[in-house]
Each structure stands twice: as C-alpha cells, then as structure tokens.
Amino acid sequence: MTIAILCAFIAPLTVAAGIAASGLLYGRARRRLRMGLTRVAPLTTIPALIAAVIGGDGRDVDLGWFLLGDSSLYLDSTARAMTALAAALYAVALVFIADGTIERAPALSGSLLVCFAGNIGVFMAADVVTFYLSFTVMSFVGYLLVIHDRTDPARRAGRIYLVMTVIGEAAVLVAMILTAFDGGYLVADAPAAIAESDHRNLIIAMLLIGFGVKAGTVPLHVWLPLAHPSAPTPASAALSGVMIAAGIVGWLRFLPLGEIALPNWSTAFVTVALAGAFLAVPVGLLQDNPKVILAYSSISQMGFVAVLIGVALNHPQLATACTIAAIVYTVHHGAAKGALFLGIALWKSLGGGRYRFVVAAGWVLAALAVAGAPLTSGYIAKYAAKQATGEATFAGIEIATILPWVGLGSTVLLIRAAIVLATRTTTEARPAGTPLWTWWALILAGFGYTYWLANARSDQIVVPSLWSASTWFDQSWPILLGVTAAAIAMRLSRREEIPDWIAHPHGDTVPPGDVVVLEERWARSIGRRLTTISDGLADRYAAATATAARLPGIGGPTTRVQDALGSRTGSGLLVLTLCVVTIGVALVVVW
Secondary structure: OHHHHHHHHHHHHHHHHHHHHHHHOOHHHHHHHHHHHHHHHHHHHHHHHHHHHOOOOOEEEEEOOOOOOOEEEEEOHHHHHHHHHHHHHHHHHHHHHHOOOOOOHHHHHHHHHHHHHHHHHHHHEOEHHHHHHHHHHHHHHHHHHHOOOOOHHHHHHHHHHHHHHHHHHHHHHHHHHHHHHOOOOEHHHHHHHHHHOOOHHHHHHHHHHHHHHHHOOOOOOOOHHHHHHHOOHHHHHHHHHHHOHHHHHHHHHHOOOOOOOOHHHHHHHHHHHHHHHHHHHHHHHOOOOHHHHHHHHHHHHHHHHHHHHHHHHHOHHHHHHHHHHHHHHHHHHHHHHHHHHHHHHHHHHHOOOOOHHHHHHHHHHHHHHHHOOOOOHHHHHHHHHHHHOOOOEEOOEEHHHHOHHHHHHHHHHHHHHHHHHHOOOOOOOOOOOHHHHHHHHHHHHHHHHHHHHHHHOOOOOOOOOOOOHHHHHHHHHHHHHHHHHHHHHHHHHHOOOOOHHHHOOOOOOOOOOOHHHHHHHHHHHHHHHHHHHHHHHHHHHHHHHHHHHHOOOOHHHHHHHHHHHHOHHHHHHHHHHHHHHHHHHHHHHHO
C-alpha cells in the first residue's frame, strides 16, 4: 500500500513533467507525445483511488528524505474519503480534456495533474510542512487553470484569484508557524496544541481567513464567481468539486474541534457560514451564466458545511458527529457539483442530438442530489448534517431548523441554472464518447460512495432510512417549496408583473464577484489619488534639486548623490541598508 500512496504522487507528476518536457521537441513528434500523455493522464489517478478504497486507516509513509527530514503522509478515514473523491473527479475531468475539444489541452492536463498531486497531498499530509507545501502548490497552480483561455475576463479573474490566494496563503503560513511553535508540528497534534496555545485566537483567526478563501466563505468568496466562467469546464469541476474542499479539510484538521468550547469563535463561524449560505442565493439568481450560478451555489453549499464546523467549535460533545457529517457532505457535494459543471460541457456538445435526453437526465439527477432529494446522495448527507447539530442554537433558533432552508435556496438556484442552460445554443451533435459514460459513472458513484461512507460511520452519525415516508417529507418540503416559488416567479414573469431586471436578469445588476466590483472601484480611486500625490512630490523634488544645483558648492555633490542613488548599485545598497535597519529595529523590539 505504501507503493500505491507514493505512486499516487509520482504518476501524475511524471506525466505532467513529460508534457512540459515535450516542449523541447519540434513538429509532429512534439504533438504526438503531448497528445499521447494527455490521453494517458486520466489513468494516473488510479494509484490514489486504490490507496483510498483498498487501503486501511492508519497507513503511514515516512518521507525522511523530503524537505526538513520530518515529512510524512498519513491515510486516515478523512484522507481516504477525500482522496477517493479527488481521484474520481480529476479522472473524469482529465477524460474530458483528452476528448480533444479544448484548446491547448496538454497544457491544461499538465496543470490539472499538478493540482491533483497538491490536492491529495493536502488530504494525506501528516505534518504542517507537507500540508502547507501541498496547499501552496494546489493554490498557485490553480491560477493556470483560471487563465488558461487567455481572454481578458480570464486574466481579470486570474488577478483576483491570485490576490485572494496570496492573502489566504499568508494567513495559513502564519497559522502553521504558530501551530508548529506550540507543539503541533504533526497534523494529528495540531488541534490539542492550538487549544492550549497562548496564540489560540490569532491562529484560529488566521485559519478562518486562510482556509476561508479556499472554501469560498463570505466575504472571501469573490474569486469563485469569476474563476468558474473563465476557466475551462473540466477545471471548473475540479475547482468547485475538490479544490474548494481543501479549505474544509484544513478547518477539520487544525481547528480544536472536540478539545475545548469556543462560543465566540463558534458564533463567528456560524454567522459567516449562514451569510454565505443565504446571501449567495439572490445574487446567483441575478446571473445569466450557468457556471456563475453554479459558483454561487457552491458558496451557499460550503456555507452549509461551515455551519457544522461552527457548531463543533462550541459543542465538543458534537464534534465527532459534525466532523463526519461534514466529510460525508463534502464528498457528496464534490461529486454532484463536479458532475453539474461537466454536464454544461456535455450539453453544449451533445444537447442538439439524440443524446440530449441522456445528458438532461444526468444533469437533473445531479441537481436533485445537490438539492437533497430522496434516494440521492444529498438526501443522506443533508439529513446526517442536520441531525449532527443536535440541539445547538443560533440567535435562539435551533440550527437543525435553519439548515433545511438552505435546501430551498439550492433548489431555486439550480432551477435558474437549468433554465439558463436550456436556452444556450448547442453545437451540432457529436458522437457520444468516453466523456458521456464516465460522467454518468461519476454521478452514480457519487450516490453509492456517499451512502457507503455514511453507513460505515452509522454508529456516530444518523443515517436516514431510504424508504421512510416521514423522512422523505422532512427532506422534500424545501425542494417542493423551491419548485413552487420558481413556478410562481416564472408565471409572474410571463405576465410582466415583476421588474424586468428580476424577471430577465443579465448579470449586470449585481455583477459576478459582487463586492469585488466595489473593491476594484475603491482601488482605482485610491490609485488615482496616490498617483496625484506622487506626481506632486516628484514635481517638488525636481524643483528642490534644480534649486540646489544652482547653489555654489552644493550642485556638484547633489548631482553626484542623485546619480549614485539612481544607479543599480546605489539603489541596491539603499534597499539593503533599509532592510538591515528594519531587522535591527525588530531585534531590539523583540529582545
């Protein structure tokens, strides 16, 4: 099994390196090698899938030769569940790329393979160094996925993604350093170390920000609605299905869940989680791009999961159930949401032919799963999550009574996405190939694996009966209410009894990225003011130096100093001097 774990990283990285090295070749040999490696790429996820499905809990791989000499991988139940999801979803995404309909497919495939290695490294890491390295690789290579099409919207989305990633990485780095300093170098020891740390509040704040960026937590979510429509659809599936889950896993790994009750932090987590779960719905309904709507759906769904983590922070006795429910829910959401994104690509290529009903049926099944309909993975995951919160309350209301309303929001968002997708122009029908059948396999595997995963932990979470009438109604009323609300809205729209910007939104009332638009305006305004100030200072400096140059005995030395500071050597020495002074001041303050 150790070999399978190592091959889980070696295989994708080797193929990615081969794709990169093929750039040294020319002509037909280059094209053949790159496309051959692109077609082989989906198979590189098999070792990870074998390690996750067949390997038992507690598998440890020592990487004493790596980095600081204390690195290791650990395959516990969380790592197994998330790695299986990653292997399945990345494999299907890579199949879609190998199908040959994406420009520069080898480059996209190579980037996705490196992201995959980083992604499963986050899930398997047993120490903070390996965890942070994997998280960083996954995050920054994700930038290549966002800008792959090289369009202006893609470049803008990439810039915002990169800014948010740097903010998140800086916060995670601070948290990792402080955690290791307080005795939590091993991931398994981190929660207890943070619970006892004098820096506990700072560490938790950094974890909330750092992993909140990746999980799409409001107000750190702004990259998601911009990245998804810009990235190729297979990349969007990986971003929303698995990479976003890395933030959830980061919280589960490092937060002191079950160690200590932290009511203030619990309130903060639940507040931002519910804000994302509900506020994402109206903003998503005002969009006219199905990928943007699904992005806001992901923000809402991750808010649902974050509520479980917030509950566990204040109720140690519920921590185990909430943690398992969060894992089950994340696996369900990853498979179903990944299938929805990939279904958009299939609809575009097959929606005009005889397979349109096959694609439509699969898309509807995945949408019903996200909404939590009976006999789907969402039915299992949402029921277990609601039961895991016990009698925990927020603002005097039981959280178990709040969570079903997230299902209402999910339903109306998915109906909106389906309507927009159905109106999209489809190309001439292509022959159904491997992508269609692997996509269906992903949908069915998501259902089966979620059910198996929940039942494997049925002694710690509540798994609903598949044939209980009362449970069916309990899980179905938010969906029925959502369908009714959507039907009423469509009828009012036809009668022109509601404003046009609501009835027929074009994504301009609240642009994708919402608050980032305001932030960009503020940044431009601040930039213009700083430019005005700097120009004024430059004019004054020029006037002062001109005056000094005319003074007897001063002009020559002033000119020489100015020329020296303007040279590379002079400016470098100035920067070095400033750095030395800054470090000296810091040492004086510390000691």
